[in-house]
Amino acid sequence: MKIEQIYTGCLAQGAYYIxxxxxxxxxxxxxxxxxxxxxLQKDNVKLKYIFETHFHADFVSGHVDLSKKTGAPIIxxxxxxxxxxxISANDGQEFTLGNVIIxxxxxxxxxxxxxxxxxxxxxxxDHCIFSGDTLFxxxxxxxxxxxxxANMTMEELAGMLYDSLNNKIIPLADDVIVYPAHGAGSAxxxxxxxxTVDTLGNQKKMNYALNQPDKESFIKAVTExxxxxxxxxxLNVALxxxxxxxxxxxxxxxxxxxxxxxxxxxxxxxEALILDTRSNADFYKGFIPQSVNIGLNGDFxxxxxxxxVDVKQPILLVTDNGKEEESVTRLSRVGFDNVxxxxxxxxxxxxxxxxxxxxxxxxxxxxxxxxxxxEKDKVIDIRKETEYAAEHVSEAYNKPLAQINEWVKDINxxxxxxxxxxxxxxxxxxxxxxxxxxxxxxxxxxxGFNAISKTNLxxxxxxxxxxxxxx
Numbered sequence: 373m374k375i376e377q378i379y380t381g382c383l384a385q386g387a388y389y390i391x392x393x394x395x396x397x398x399x400x401x402x403x404x405x406x407x408x409x410x411x412l413q414k415d416n417v418k419l420k421y422i423f424e425t426h427f428h429a430d431f432v433s434g435h436v437d438l439s440k441k442t443g444a445p446i447i448x449x450x451x452x453x454x455x456x457x458x459i460s461a462n463d464g465q466e467f468t469l470g471n472v473i474i475x476x477x478x479x480x481x482x483x484x485x486x487x488x489x490x491x492x493x494x495x496x497x498d499h500c501i502f503s504g505d506t507l508f509x510x511x512x513x514x515x516x517x518x519x520x521x522a523n524m525t526m527e528e529l530a531g532m533l534y535d536s537l538n539n540k541i542i543p544l545a546d547d548v549i550v551y552p553a554h555g556a557g558s559a560x561x562x563x564x565x566x567x568t569v570d571t572l573g574n575q576k577k578m579n580y581a582l583n584q585p586d587k588e589s590f591i592k593a594v595t596e597x598x599x600x601x602x603x604x605x606x607l608n609v610a611l612x613x614x615x616x617x618x619x620x621x622x623x624x625x626x627x628x629x630x631x632x633x634x635x636x637x638x639x640x641x642x643e644a645l646i647l648d649t650r651s652n653a654d655f656y657k658g659f660i661p662q663s664v665n666i667g668l669n670g671d672f673x674x675x676x677x678x679x680x681v682d683v684k685q686p687i688l689l690v691t692d693n694g695k696e697e698e699s700v701t702r703l704s705r706v707g708f709d710n711v712x713x714x715x716x717x718x719x720x721x722x723x724x725x726x727x728x729x730x731x732x733x734x735x736x737x738x739x740x741x742x743x744x745x746x747e748k749d750k751v752i753d754i755r756k757e758t759e760y761a762a763e764h765v766s767e768a769y770n771k772p773l774a775q776i777n778e779w780v781k782d783i784n785x786x787x788x789x790x791x792x793x794x795x796x797x798x799x800x801x802x803x804x805x806x807x808x809x810x811x812x813x814x815x816x817x818x819x820g821f822n823a824i825s826k827t828n829l830x831x832x833x834x835x836x837x838x839x840x841x842x843x
Contacts, residue, residue: 373472373493375500377551378407379568382673382702383431384557386568388502390491392470397421399489399502400553401434403619403705405441408434412442419444421467423474425504425553426486427452427612429517429605430560430674432707436615449487450478455614461487472499477540479506481533482513482560484522488541490548500549501572506533507541508552510565512581516598517560517605526598530591534584542582546573559602559674599774604677608707611683617709619701626689626700626711632725635688635715644686644712647676649699650719652800656732656816660690660715660722663730665804668695670797673706678774679801683707689714690722732803734816737823740790746830750789752814754802755821759794764821766830773798776805785813792817792824 376389380402388399389411396417398408412419419442422435426449435446436456446458447467453460461467463478471494479488482505489502505513515529522529550572556564563580576582584590630638639646639660646663648655649672655665666675668691677683689711691699696714703711715722723729735743744751751768753760760770771779773793783789783806791806793799796818803816817824825831 373470373499375491375551376411377568378402379555380705381557382671383705384555384564385431386551386553386555388551390469390472390474391415391417392472392494394418395420395470397423397467397469397474398438399423400425400428400504401438403432403434403437404701405434405438405619408438409441418442420469421474422446423489423502424448424452424612425488425502425506426483427609428505428553429601429609430554430558430677431705432608432611432616434619435612437619440618449476449485451480452485453613460485477501479503479533479536479540481515481529481531481536482506483518486513486536490544498544498548500551501541501544502551502553503541504553505560506536507550507575507579508554508561508564509550509567509570509575510579511561511563512537512579512594514561514598514601515594517601521609526595527591530594531587533594534587534590537582541572542576544572546571546576548572550575557671557674559599559605562597562599602674602678602774603681604683604706607683608677611707616707619704622704622709622711623697623700626703626714627696628713629696629716630688630713631716632722632727635713635722636727638712639688642686642712644688645680646688646690647680647699648690648719648804649695650690650692652796653818654692654719655800655804656734656818658723658729658731659719659804661728661730662808663690663804664808665800667797667800668692668698668702673702675773675798675801676703676708677706679776679805680708684710687711690719691715693718730807732800732807732816733814734803734818737817737819737827740792740815740817740824741827741829744790744829750787752789752791753821754791754793754798759821761833763825763831763833765824766832773802776802780806780809780811783811783813785811787813789814790817791815793820795820795822 378387473492475490477488493499516526648663753768754773
């Protein structure tokens with residue numbers, strides 16, 4: 373038996389590849405199937421099952437394409453209603469894989485169909501669980517995502533999750549290994565560990581959710597402090613339930629190379645968004661006007677989903693040379709399949725064609741420290757509330773990037789402000805969005821708070837609750 377965790381940092385997501393005696397199973401596969409097909413061929417094994425722990429909200433699974441290419445059935449737990457061929461397994465049902473057995477443990481609460489898969493080794497001993505979004509390391513799945521579909525409140529779902537954990541998971545032996553679907557950085561939980569594998573015994577000791585004295589306390593603990601889910605989550609659930617266009621087709625469309633003239637015509641004649649995936653350090657020096665910058669070298673896919681929201685949005689890509697396929701692939705993982713093509717030769721070809729370019733007014737942290745008047749100038753910190761609360765520039769306002777569509781209306785276009793994040797990645801996203809909407813009255817700080825913290829500017833962890841950003 374071999375178990376391989378295939379972890380994708382951008383999505384903080386773990387897929388699992390299991391082989392035993394010439395047969396293989398894959399749990400929660402990502403959209404692109406090539407890595408799995410290559411593993412199957414290399415190991416000379418046959419894919420027998422594709423297991424899904426639930427209908428994922430934060431990414432589009434590769435289950436449909438993988439099933440079509442291999443003939444392996446797609447297996448969900450109870451209550452799963454797919455619009456493609458799948459098996460909705462019964463609670464307790466067992467599937468033989470080579471010399472091991474994979475048992476279905478229905479664990480609703482995150483969603484109604486949420487299922488944990490218990491793997492029993494060749495001796496029949498409980499070896500590990502693939503817990504999906506039911507149990508994370510340090511946390512449990514948030515119970516607010518499936519409220520509408522389940523016609524239940526998040527408190528009711530949280531209560532269901534409490535029962536699932538206490539009746540199906542906690543009774544298992546302490547040496548059972550836990551393989552979750554996500555780790556730190558995922559929006560599917562709020563308190564996940566950086567580690568991606570642990571024993572159940574350790575989770576019983578340190579996971580706050582597993583140490584609540586009763587159901588009422590559990591419900592309160594897991595429902596408080598939840599941030600609104602990204603807007604694209606519901607659309608991804610729909611794709612995972614209904615099926616989607618083949619990834620091969622999506623990739624072929626996105627790999628269409630457009631000359632500068634063709635790119636400009638496409639931008640003018642469609643409602644396409646120009647998405648520039650270069651680093652913020654390159655973007656600010658020059659870019660196509662109206663472009664939005666979300667760099668590949670960061671949490672690319674989640675920020676695309678948070679900022680663009682509509683997965684059907686037509687997209688034109690500007691990338692570094694050689695990064696076209698990666699950009700299309702990572703967009704497809706969160707359901708953004710409508711890529712019309714990319715700029716052939718990248719931004720350099722745009723300049724070579726004599727086209728108009730724009731820049732962002734970026735300064736260093738030292739320059740910022742030398743020119744800002746803390747008492748008079750407006751400073752906007754777009755980090756998360758928790759980052760801001762830990763420490764921030766004195767008198768700075770906290771306006772998280774994820775909420776830019778709400779706070780942008782409060783900006784006075786005639787009043788200058790400084791903007792920063794932690795390192796420059798998120799503030800350049802914000803800067804590009806602001807300029808695309810006509811705002812030019814700001815200065816972005818390269819290096820963000822990481823660099824600012826090394827200057828002599830006054831900093832504090834005091835948050836004034838009554839302070840509001842005035843327009």
